[in-house]
Amino acid sequence: MAEILVFSEKDEIAFELLSKGRELKEGLGLGLAAALLGQEVEGRSGQYFSYGAEKVYLGESTLLADFYVEIYAQALQRMAEEGGAQILLLGSTKRGKELASRVAQKLGAGCITEAIDLRLEGGGLVADRYALGGNTVASQVIKTERKVIAVMPKTFEALPLEAGKGQTVRLELELPEPRVRVVERRAKEGEAVDIEEAETLVCIGRGLGAEEDLGMIWELAAALGAEVGCTKSPASDYGWLSEERIVGLSGKKCNPRLYLGIGISGQIQHTVGILGSKIIVAINKDPQAPIFKIADYGIVGDLYEVVPRLAERLTTP
Amino acid sequence: MQIVVCLKQIPDLQQIRIKRDSREPVLEGVPLLFGDMDKNALEEAVRIVEKEGGKVTALALGSPKLRDTIKEALAMGADEAVILTDPAFQGSDTVTTAKILAKAIEKIGPYDLILCGEGSTDNYSGQVPSRLAEILGLPQVTYVRQLEFTEGGLRATRDMEEALEIVEVPLPVLVSVTSEINEPRLASMIQILRAAKKPLQEWSAEDLGLSAAEVGKEASSLEIISNLAPEQERKNVTLEGEVDEVVEQLIDALTREGVIAR
Numbered sequence: 330m331a332e333i334l335v336f337s338e339k340d341e342i343a344f345e346l347l348s349k350g351r352e353l354k355e356g357l358g359l360g361l362a363a364a365l366l367g368q369e370v371e372g373r374s375g376q377y378f379s380y381g382a383e384k385v386y387l388g389e390s391t392l393l394a395d396f397y398v399e400i401y402a403q404a405l406q407r408m409a410e411e412g413g414a415q416i417l418l419l420g421s422t423k424r425g426k427e428l429a430s431r432v433a434q435k436l437g438a439g440c441i442t443e444a445i446d447l448r449l450e451g452g453g454l455v456a457d458r459y460a461l462g463g464n465t466v467a468s469q470v471i472k473t474e475r476k477v478i479a480v481m482p483k484t485f486e487a488l489p490l491e492a493g494k495g496q497t498v499r500l501e502l503e504l505p506e507p508r509v510r511v512v513e514r515r516a517k518e519g520e521a522v523d524i525e526e527a528e529t530l531v532c533i534g535r536g537l538g539a540e541e542d543l544g545m546i547w548e549l550a551a552a553l554g555a556e557v558g559c560t561k562s563p564a565s566d567y568g569w570l571s572e573e574r575i576v577g578l579s580g581k582k583c584n585p586r587l588y589l590g591i592g593i594s595g596q597i598q599h600t601v602g603i604l605g606s607k608i609i610v611a612i613n614k615d616p617q618a619p620i621f622k623i624a625d626y627g628i629v630g631d632l633y634e635v636v637p638r639l640a641e642r643l644t645t646p
Numbered sequence: 647m648q649i650v651v652c653l654k655q656i657p658d659l660q661q662i663r664i665k666r667d668s669r670e671p672v673l674e675g676v677p678l679l680f681g682d683m684d685k686n687a688l689e690e691a692v693r694i695v696e697k698e699g700g701k702v703t704a705l706a707l708g709s710p711k712l713r714d715t716i717k718e719a720l721a722m723g724a725d726e727a728v729i730l731t732d733p734a735f736q737g738s739d740t741v742t743t744a745k746i747l748a749k750a751i752e753k754i755g756p757y758d759l760i761l762c763g764e765g766s767t768d769n770y771s772g773q774v775p776s777r778l779a780e781i782l783g784l785p786q787v788t789y790v791r792q793l794e795f796t797e798g799g800l801r802a803t804r805d806m807e808e809a810l811e812i813v814e815v816p817l818p819v820l821v822s823v824t825s826e827i828n829e830p831r832l833a834s835m836i837q838i839l840r841a842a843k844k845p846l847q848e849w850s851a852e853d854l855g856l857s858a859a860e861v862g863k864e865a866s867s868l869e870i871i872s873n874l875a876p877e878q879e880r881k882n883v884t885l886e887g888e889v890d891e892v893v894e895q896l897i898d899a900l901t902r903e904g905v906i907a908r
Contacts, residue, residue, distance in 0.1 A: 398776070399785060423806055427788050430740070430776030439741060439867025442771045460873055462659035462768050465671050467873040472866075508785040508819075512801070513812040529905070553906065565826060578770060579825065587905035597659055598767075604876060608905050610896065625881040626899055634889045642893055643906070 331413045332360035335382070336405055336428075337420035338396055340373065344487035346418040346480060347380040349447060356449040359415060362386060364408045366401060368394040371497065378493040384412065387499045396424055397507040402431040404502050409436060411500060414475065416454065418447075421479035429479040439471035442479040454478075463578055463601025481582070483525075522573050527556035530585040530606075532576055534560040534599070536592015536613060536632055540569045545636050546591065552643035558583065560599045577602035592632050595620025612636070647700030648757045649691040651724065652747055652778070653684040655708035655715050656768040669874040678711050680718060683763025685830040687823050690793060691761050692723035692831075698795060701725045703754055707735055707746055713848075720841035721833030728754060732850040737863025744777035746861055749854040751782065759800075760820040764789050772822075779820040787815055791826040 333350045337343040343363060350361045363382040365373055367389065374385040386408040392400055405428070409417055417432065419425045426442045433440035445466070446457040453470055456478050460467035471478070524530060531550045537543070543557075550557050558576040563569045576583055577599040584605035591612050593599060600623055603609065611624035612632050621627040628635055657676040664671055680688075691702045704724035706712055712729040720727055728750055735746060751760065760782070765772040772788075779786035791810075792803035799816040805824050833841070851861055859865065883899070885892040900906045 398788075399779075402780075423789055426772045427776045427786065430771075430773035431780050431786070433773070434741075434744070434777040434780040439739070440771075440773055441868070442773060455871060458769075458771075460769050461657070461662055461671055462770075464659060464662045464664065464875060465873045466876050468871040470869045470871060472869055509787060509813050509815045511811055511813050515810045515812070517809055561825075587900065587903075597662075604878065608900065608903050609880060610900070621884070622882070623878055623880055625883065625903075626896060627882070627884045628892050628896065629884065629886075630889065630892065635893065638889050638893045639896065642897060 331415045332362045332384070333357070333416045333418060334362050334364060334409055334412065334414035335418045336364040336366070337422070338424050339420060339422065339482070340376065341487060342420035342422070342425075342482050343377065344380040344489075345483065345485045346420065347377065347382055348488045349480075349485040350418060351381040353416070353447065353449065353454070356452075357416075357454070360384065360412070362412055362414070364388065364405055366393045366404050374497050378495045379489050380487065381490055381493060383495045385495060385497050386411065387497055388502050389499070390502055390504055392504045392507065395507075395511050397509055398424070398427045398431055399509070400504050400507050401428055402435055403504060405432045406435045407500060407502060409475070411498070417475070417477045419477065419479045421481045425479050429477050433477040436475045436477070437473065438475035438477045439473040440477040440479070441469055441471060444478050444480045445484055447478065447480065459601055463597045518571075522556065522571070524556045524558045524574055524576065525581050525583050527583065527585050529553050529555035529587045530558050530576070530583055531555045531589045531591065532558040532560065532593060532599075532603070533563055533591050534593030535562050536594075537563065540567065542633075543569060545640065549636050549640040549643075552640045553587070553589075555587075555589070560593055560596070590620050590624070591636060593620055594618045595623065647694055647698045647759065648703075648755070649694060649700065649759045649761060650703045650705055650751050650754055650757050651684075651688045651691045651719075651761045652774070653680045653688065653704055653706040653719060654766045654768075655679070655706055655712050656681050656766060659768060664875040669877070671873065671875065678709070678715050680706075680715060681763055681767035683765065683767065683823060683825050685722070686825050686827050687761040687763050688719055688722055688724060689828045689830040690823055691759075693828065694759075694793075694795075695725075700758075703728060705747065705750055705754070706730070707738065707743055709736070716846065717838070717841050718833065720844045720846070721838045722831060723837070724844070726845040726847075728847045728849060730849055734851045734858040734862050737866060738861060739866035739868045740771060740773035740777060741867045742861045742865050744774050744781060746854065746856065747774070748778055748781040749856060750849060751778075753849070753854060758817045760784070760818070762820070762822045764822045764824050775820060775822040782820070784818060784820045785815050786820045786822070787813055788822040789824055790821050791824045793821065793823075793827065
């Protein structure tokens with residue numbers, strides 16, 4: 330039977346995709362398989378069965394110990410052809426995106442990356458993704474017989490089954506030596522911060538005049554029990570905050586219950602990352618700033634007056 | 647060093663308006679420009695050639711407005727440019743775009759390095775670099791924030807989610823860059839004037855040996871069912887008054903919403 334083939338270099342994302350795959354396979358009349366690639370992977374297959382994989386392809390090779398996209402694409406192509414995969418679901422991580430595109434090209438398949446939803450409509454598979462820099466959401470259908478879709482992490486919930494078992498299929502892979510060689514891996518400087526998980530998020534933009542002014546932002550964040558995020562400039566251009574704190578197209582997508590944008594004009598590259606917020610508050614001195622259009626509550630005013638006062642009021646009963 | 651830089655002409659995203667009733671984007675009259683990271687790729691190419699010698703060819707596929715847009719690439723330091731504006735190319739997706747660019751790169755001639763942005767600023771699908779590398783049979787090194795040349799190849803620092811990954815690869819290779827790699831220059835008036843005299847070629851599908859059926863909308867692998875602004879139902883309440891008053895109003899509102907604990 331033709332199948333849906335799931336792969337991510339991150340198990341937790343593969344489990345999310347398998348969970349969604351269980352729903353899609355019913356509507357499409359397909360099997361559900363997963364690919365495991367690496368040096369030794371067989372031990373992980375049991376977990377994959379418990380998320381609904383009926384079949385797990387094992388690709389074990391020393392050449393798969395490091396993630397080289399060319400080699401991974403070749404291995405995945407082999408697995409897709411072996412089981413007649415019609416749909417490949419990958420995680421839209423950086424590695425997942427480049428792998429999806431390269432394996433799609435090998436398979437002559439159309440591909441959608443950064444999908445934020447997948448659903449069946451009229452018997453076909455529809456994927457949503459942001460387009461025009463986040464101005465719009467495009468709903469797209471892939472017309473080729475084989476389809477490759479890379480889905481954003483955490484789009485679907487990983488739901489384990491009570492019991493799961495399936496079949497493992499070991500493939501002998503003929504792989505070339507990688508032409509690219511990793512000579513060093515260096516942990517990123519900066520901090521382990523996960524602003525995507527924040528319930529309350531205070532973000533700053535170019536309206537903040539100097540690095541010293543971050544002090545009052547941290548005070549406000551502390552008063553709110555919030556994390557601090559930013560637009561691209563304060564991190565990439567000025568280095569005031571680590572890049573893990575960038576919110577938007579080139580950073581994190583956040584769904585806090587409360588978002589406060591301070592000195593943020595509201596360019597689409599940033600706001601695409603906050604559309605899932607329950608309540609959006611904007612503080613900006615420019616009444617024309619686009620952020621007010623997407624705000625629930627807006628204060629047109631000087632952040633240097635509003636922020637300290639707000640922090641003070643929140644900390645004094 | 648022979649370098650080809652691929653650039654995508656996109657609408658100025660800040661100037662796209664959304665129709666209030668239908669939520670459709672309005673693209674008419676929106677100026678076209680090159681994507682941010684495409685400019686980073688071009689800047690990197692120009693810096694490499696300034697140091698190592700060689701030639702930078704800017705390559706772009708898009709509407710006839712490219713005849714104007716491409717001048718910025720030439721002013722920024724590309725030595726020559728090729729634009730692909732055949733109406734048959736209109737409606738191309740990543741599959742057909744990669745196919746067309748690959749043909750053009752082969753026609754441009756021998757190269758050491760293909761440079762792209764890691765994604766286009768409008769759709770950010772990031773597919774074209776990988777597809778192009780696959781068609782051309784090249785290794786790919788994506789998400790590069792630092793690039794240096796070594797004996798016979800290059801050493802690149804890749805910006806991955808959790809770590810920086812330093813890789814070495816022989817030439818020829820396809821590299822995609824992130825915005826952190828450099829600060830693209832603004833062309834001076836003299837450079838803009840000189841750009842007009844630089845070689846600019848315009849190639850059609852026929853010039854590339856492609857039939858109209860192989861490119862454009864018909865050959866594209868995607869169908870867009872809808873493309874609308876996401877529904878945003880926001881309260882749009884503006885709080886007015888003295889600082890103390892607006893702060894009180896805000897705290898009251900957020901308490902009512904249940905998003906702050908009091």
